[in-house]
Amino acid sequence: MIQDDPLYQVPYNGKFTFTRIRYGGPGFRGFGRSSWSHDYPDADRNIQTILAEYTTLDPNTSGSNVVVLEDPRIFQHPLIYISEPGFWSISEAGALNLRQYLLKGGFLIFDDFEAGQWNNMDAQLIRALPEREWIELDDTHPIFGTFFYVEDIYVPHPSVNVHPRYMAIFEDNDPRKRVMVLANHNSDLAEYWEWSASGLFAVDPTNDAYRLGVNYIIYGLTH
Numbered sequence: 001m002i003q004d005d006p007l008y009q010v011p012y013n014g015k016f017t018f019t020r021i022r023y024g025g026p027g028f029r030g031f032g033r034s035s036w037s038h039d040y041p042d043a044d045r046n047i048q049t050i051l052a053e054y055t056t057l058d059p060n061t062s063g064s065n066v067v068v069l070e071d072p073r074i075f076q077h078p079l080i081y082i083s084e085p086g087f088w089s090i091s092e093a094g095a096l097n098l099r100q101y102l103l104k105g106g107f108l109i110f111d112d113f114e115a116g117q118w119n120n121m122d123a124q125l126i127r128a129l130p131e132r133e134w135i136e137l138d139d140t141h142p143i144f145g146t147f148f149y150v151e152d153i154y155v156p157h158p159s160v161n162v163h164p165r166y167m168a169i170f171e172d173n174d175p176r177k178r179v180m181v182l183a184n185h186n187s188d189l190a191e192y193w194e195w196s197a198s199g200l201f202a203v204d205p206t207n208d209a210y211r212l213g214v215n216y217i218i219y220g221l222t223h
Contacts (some may be wrong), residue, residue: 007066016051016059019077022066023088035084038112042067043193044081045136055147055214057221066205069094079107079220083190085183086117088124089103095127102129102180107220110183111190114162118185125181132181133173136167143179146219149212154181155189155208158201162186178223182216189213 010017011038022036032184044064051059067073070093074080080101082088090098102108110121117139126132137143139153144166169181192201 005067005071008071008073009063010060010065010149012073013208016048016057016079016217017077018048018059018064018143018217019055019074019080020044020064020066021074021080021096022068023081023082023090035087036066036082036146038083039188039194040064040083042195043190046193046196047190047210047217050210051214055218057218069098072097073104074098075159078105079109079217081109081111081190083112084117085110085121085124086113088121090124092126092127093215098128107216107223108181109216109220110181110185112184112188114157114160114186118183121183129169129181132169134167134169134183135175137161137168137182141168141179143164143168143182143219144212144215146215148215150208150215152208153212155187155192155205155212157186157188158191158205158208160186165182179219 007022020036020040024034048059048061048064051057052061069090074097077086113121142156144150144153157164164187167183167185167187168179171177171180189209192206193213195201196206
């Protein structure tokens, strides 16, 4: 049952809680999980720790939340995150909930997918937003500088030789309005977040991955 989901760890209290979408699909780590769980839970908790240390946001750092799109509790969270959407699938009820969520002011981030995995992501999203028009963003868009300055927004993918690009869907398909959906295509920012304490990746891309994440979250909370 939705209300008994053990991965929904932080009851709503008005503070920001990083919220990840769980979905069915091919196995990733076992334990009944699939691709939605890549980098979970460390990435989610680490980005909240950075928010707490460098901003006045005062997020819930005790944990993060995982929900399915069918869960009405997504409307309590201004930002939701989907990992590996190349393997994502959406139900009719989930598509309807996601559509209402986005049109009411919610913000969706896709991360950790490359190359032709774009096609599945878009095929699923079109069920919620059939009128969507993707627009590629460059470093002049305000979302990349909402809080931190990022000298080079094209943070290299940590494990795949691809060139990142940032694609967006705007409210009313109008680039003068807010970003409703942001896709970090050919990118995996959360991989840097997950392993930041280990020294697995170099300092500069890790810091820039955090800067982008903070900028996205502040943008989602203020637009």
